[in-house]
Amino acid sequence: MSPTAAAPRLVALDWGTTSLRAYLLGDGGIVLERRAEPLGILNVPERDFRAVFDRIVAEWRGSDPMLPSIASGMIGSAQGWIEAPYASLPADLGSVARSLAIVPTVGLRIVPGLAQRGRAPDVMRGEETQLFGAMAQSATLSSGGVAVLPGTHAKWARIAGGRVEGFTTYMTGELFAVLAHHSILGRLAGATGSDAAPGEAFARGVRHARDADGGLSSLIFSARSTVLVGELRAEDSLEYLSGVLIGDEVRAGLASGDRPRVLIGEPALCARYATALGEFGVVDVDSLGDTAAAGLWQIALHAFPELQRADGSSRRSVSA
Amino acid sequence: MSPTAAAPRLVALDWGTTSLRAYLLGDGGIVLERRAEPLGILNVPERDFRAVFDRIVAEWRGSDPMLPSIASGMIGSAQGWIEAPYASLPADLGSVARSLAIVPTVGLRIVPGLAQRGRAPDVMRGEETQLFGAMAQSATLSSGGVAVLPGTHAKWARIAGGRVEGFTTYMTGELFAVLAHHSILGRLAGATGSDAAPGEAFARGVRHARDADGGLSSLIFSARSTVLVGELRAEDSLEYLSGVLIGDEVRAGLASGDRPRVLIGEPALCARYATALGEFGVVDVDSLGDTAAAGLWQIALHAFPELQRADGSSRRSVSA
Numbered sequence: 325m326s327p328t329a330a331a332p333r334l335v336a337l338d339w340g341t342t343s344l345r346a347y348l349l350g351d352g353g354i355v356l357e358r359r360a361e362p363l364g365i366l367n368v369p370e371r372d373f374r375a376v377f378d379r380i381v382a383e384w385r386g387s388d389p390m391l392p393s394i395a396s397g398m399i400g401s402a403q404g405w406i407e408a409p410y411a412s413l414p415a416d417l418g419s420v421a422r423s424l425a426i427v428p429t430v431g432l433r434i435v436p437g438l439a440q441r442g443r444a445p446d447v448m449r450g451e452e453t454q455l456f457g458a459m460a461q462s463a464t465l466s467s468g469g470v471a472v473l474p475g476t477h478a479k480w481a482r483i484a485g486g487r488v489e490g491f492t493t494y495m496t497g498e499l500f501a502v503l504a505h506h507s508i509l510g511r512l513a514g515a516t517g518s519d520a521a522p523g524e525a526f527a528r529g530v531r532h533a534r535d536a537d538g539g540l541s542s543l544i545f546s547a548r549s550t551v552l553v554g555e556l557r558a559e560d561s562l563e564y565l566s567g568v569l570i571g572d573e574v575r576a577g578l579a580s581g582d583r584p585r586v587l588i589g590e591p592a593l594c595a596r597y598a599t600a601l602g603e604f605g606v607v608d609v610d611s612l613g614d615t616a617a618a619g620l621w622q623i624a625l626h627a628f629p630e631l632q633r634a635d636g637s638s639r640r641s642v643s644a
Numbered sequence: 645m646s647p648t649a650a651a652p653r654l655v656a657l658d659w660g661t662t663s664l665r666a667y668l669l670g671d672g673g674i675v676l677e678r679r680a681e682p683l684g685i686l687n688v689p690e691r692d693f694r695a696v697f698d699r700i701v702a703e704w705r706g707s708d709p710m711l712p713s714i715a716s717g718m719i720g721s722a723q724g725w726i727e728a729p730y731a732s733l734p735a736d737l738g739s740v741a742r743s744l745a746i747v748p749t750v751g752l753r754i755v756p757g758l759a760q761r762g763r764a765p766d767v768m769r770g771e772e773t774q775l776f777g778a779m780a781q782s783a784t785l786s787s788g789g790v791a792v793l794p795g796t797h798a799k800w801a802r803i804a805g806g807r808v809e810g811f812t813t814y815m816t817g818e819l820f821a822v823l824a825h826h827s828i829l830g831r832l833a834g835a836t837g838s839d840a841a842p843g844e845a846f847a848r849g850v851r852h853a854r855d856a857d858g859g860l861s862s863l864i865f866s867a868r869s870t871v872l873v874g875e876l877r878a879e880d881s882l883e884y885l886s887g888v889l890i891g892d893e894v895r896a897g898l899a900s901g902d903r904p905r906v907l908i909g910e911p912a913l914c915a916r917y918a919t920a921l922g923e924f925g926v927v928d929v930d931s932l933g934d935t936a937a938a939g940l941w942q943i944a945l946h947a948f949p950e951l952q953r954a955d956g957s958s959r960r961s962v963s964a
Contacts, residue, residue, distance in 0.1 A: 354676075410873075417912065445857065445866060445873045477865060493869065494861040495827075500824045507815075536764065539896025540860035541889065545797060546765060549813065553765045576859025602661040 332356060333631060334392055335381050336620035337432075339399035340364050340450055341476075344376070344397060346614065348384045353621030357384070365398050365405075373405040387590035392628045394620050396435040400425060405432075410439030410447060414487040417456055421626030433627055438488060446493050450616070451479045455488055457619030458588050458612050469585035472577070474570075474593045476501070480577050481582070492580070494573040496512070504562055509547050512558055522567070522596045525560035529567020530603045532570075533575055540572045570600045578604055587611045653677060653951060654712055655701050656940035657752075659682050659719035660770055660804070661796075661960050664696070665936065668704045673941030677704070685718050685725075693725040697750060712948045714940050716755035717770035720745060725752075730759030730767060734807040738778055741946030752945055755940070758808060766813050770936070771799045775808055775941030778908050778932050789905035794890075794913045796821070800897050800904070814893040824882055832878055842887070842916050845880035849887020850923045853895055860892045885960070890920045898924055907931045 331350055334471040338345040342364035348357040363376050375395075385391045400408035408425035415438050427432040437449030451473050459466035468484040476497040482490045504510040521594055533543055547565040550556040556564060573599070577584070584601060587594040601609055625631050652672055658665040668677040677780035681698050697713075705711050720728035728745035735758050745754040757769030771793050779786035788804040796817040802810045824830040855861055867885040870876040876884060894917070897904070904921060907914040907929055914931040921929055945951050 339884050392718050416860045440869075441873055441875075444858070445875055447869045447872045492858055492862055493865040494859065495865045496861045499861055499864075502826045506822045506826045507818055519854055537896070538764070538812055539814065539892055539899075541816045541819055541893055542812055542896060544819075545815045546815040549760075549767045550765045553759050553761055555761075555765055572859055573705045573861055576857070576862060579859075580857050 327333055330349070330356065332384060332391060334621065334624050334628075335384055336396065336617050336624070337377075337393070337395035337399070338397055338450065338453070338616035338620070339395050339404075340397040341366055344380070345614075346380050347617040347620070348379040349617065350620055353618055355617055358617075365401070365403055373399070374429065377432065390496070391432065391490075392623045392624065392631070394424075394433040394435065396453035396616065396620060396623075400436060402433040404434075406434060408434045408436040410449075411436040413438060414489045415441050415452065416487040417626050418533055420452060420456070421623050424627055426624075433624070435623055438491070440490060444492070446491060448479055448481075448491060450494070451481070451491075452488060453619035453623065454588050454615045455481055455483065455619065456622045457615030458586060458618065459483065459486060460618050460622050461612055461615060461635075462586055462610065465586050470582045470602075471586045471588055472584045472597060473588045474597050475589055476479065478573060480582050482582065492582070494576070496569050496573045500566055500569050503565060509544065509561065509565055512548055512551060512561055512628065523560070523563055523601050525556065525563035526567040526596065527599065527603060528556075529569075530571035530574070530600045531567075533568045533571030534603060540569075543568045543572060566596065567600070570596055571603070574600045574604055574606075578606070584609050588613075588615055614619065615632070648678065652704060652708065652711060653937075654714065654754065654768040654941065654944050654948075655704055656937050656944070657697075657700075657713070657715035657719070658940070659687055659724075660717040664700070666700050667937040669937065673938055675937055685721070685723055693719070694749065696710050697752065707958070709949055712753070712944065712951070713751065714744075714755065714944045714947065715755040716773035716936065716940060716943075720754040720756060724754075728754045728756040730769075731756045731772075733758060733760050734809045735772065736807040737942055737946050740772060740776070741943050742948055743945075753944070755943055756810070760810060764803075764812070766811055768799055768801075768811060768813070771801070771811075773934045773943065774908050775801055775803065775939065776942045777935030777937065779803065779806060780905060780938050780942050781862060781932055781935060782824055782906055782930065785906050790902045791906045792904045792907055792917060793824070793908045794917050795909055796891060800902050802902065806807055812897070814896070814904070816889050816893045816945075818887050820886055823864065823885060829864065829881065829885055832868055832871060839931060842919050843880070843883055845876070845883035846887040846916065847919065847923060849884040850891035850894070850920045851887075851890075852884075852889030853888045854923060860889075863888045863892060863906055869908035886916065887920070890916055891923070894920045894926075896925055898926070904929050908933075908935055910934070 332348050334349040336347040344361050344363040346359045350356045399405050406427050407427050411423045423436045438452045440446040466486050471481050478494045478496050480492045531601045547561045551558050652668050654669040656667040662682045664681050666679045670676045719725050726745050726747050731743045743756045758772045760766040787808050791801045793799045798814045798816050800812045868882045871878050
């Protein structure tokens, strides 16, 4: 008897700082069910990760107490459930799968983050899993290229031959948040979020970052001074600031020789990056959406031999 | 009878966002008395600027109700007592003195800020007064050069022939404050101030900003990642961040062709900038301290003809 697509094979958790996304995956990594809760590691009452885990997976594991489980993200940090020490570069599916941490009481595997040492120390935790998911979806990326993961701490990752070879973090999302909520720039605009589609003020900010010299701490002040001299509306200043910040990230990334091939993550944010890249003449960039579940499946294939019988994906050979 | 040095001639107020510094000046602009209160314009109860003014100057004006008074800083902004519209560039003592606003009820003159229009819109309010004070103290600067005013919104001002010709703002101080108090970088270090003398971690941050590529939003993340890979102590990370931010400002300023000749402002902060400039090989920079009172005196000399009899300064001809 061959397994049916509806048979549950893996519990996969993308467990970050502010949110928890849980997936029940079937043969070939297909998503059978999904849940999202605001139970990031900083929001778990009394740090009782076990209680959250049990509640989330109880129903899914009900019929199969041996159902394997795997998690990525900040749940493996020093502030998480069990620390999964960073794996080294270059990193491929095999080396990461060999470095999984395990929570003994429940058998949960936790994916390690990646650390880059040397002249440009850098770290990621969670994005490595999204990268392996993206490689499974894009043979072009897997063979070689740069993937950009926008977010609080945006990553530009260099991929070659199915391996993560190096990466650079830009604190763009967190900079926008602290400036909008805690600086004079937000007070001017009456701080709001920036979830809307990027407008002309956004593109104008991108072009300012592209064309002006003076450094980022000067560029961001232009979100205030351009209003005060009457050349930008106060209510547009956060859109403009978003453009300046993402524009400077793109300027710096391109200047360092990275040319993005794919965008990974939340579609509205990826759309902002695609717009910004377009202002620099980089137009043929694919947006892959959220690839965490796909990445957790790929890593689990290496960690749980019993899953390989359940992998119907023709792409496995690409990323294995 | 010649006036004596002890005769009060002018009440001079440096009235900013968070603090008020008041000076009673005598002949030649000599400081007879000074007061400092945390009554910046955002902290004045019920925005009753008149009450604060009356209380501060009552004693000083007691013997001479006609004693002239002048103020600079955010007191002349839209959030201040009376708005003093920005003056244009280039700006000299004469053009600024002709643009003073006046608070009718008490006769207080308010110095306008400066606005730079065109390709690089920028504004200052308060620093123009410090610049005129610095020119009165440094004939070299007055003839031509770049002055740097570190602070919340640091300014690099280009001076020639006694005029402010252009300037660039770097939001370095505010960036440090919001990152230390509201971002993951501060949480890592256990946010504290950064008032101590700059240490080796500061210089290391400066050198990283000098040597690394990648843009500021990438550089600042290194204050976290370098700790996480074990190459920087968590308690040193804010010193390092301070170095990265000031170092990137210096890098950008020098790259745009500005070569600082003097530093103006709070001595401990100027010392940080001098250290940072030294890492870039710029070593012969004078630190002038706080020049606001000297600048208010110079502007008042143009605004109040009766003061010119009281000006014993031999430098007046340089800056007039």
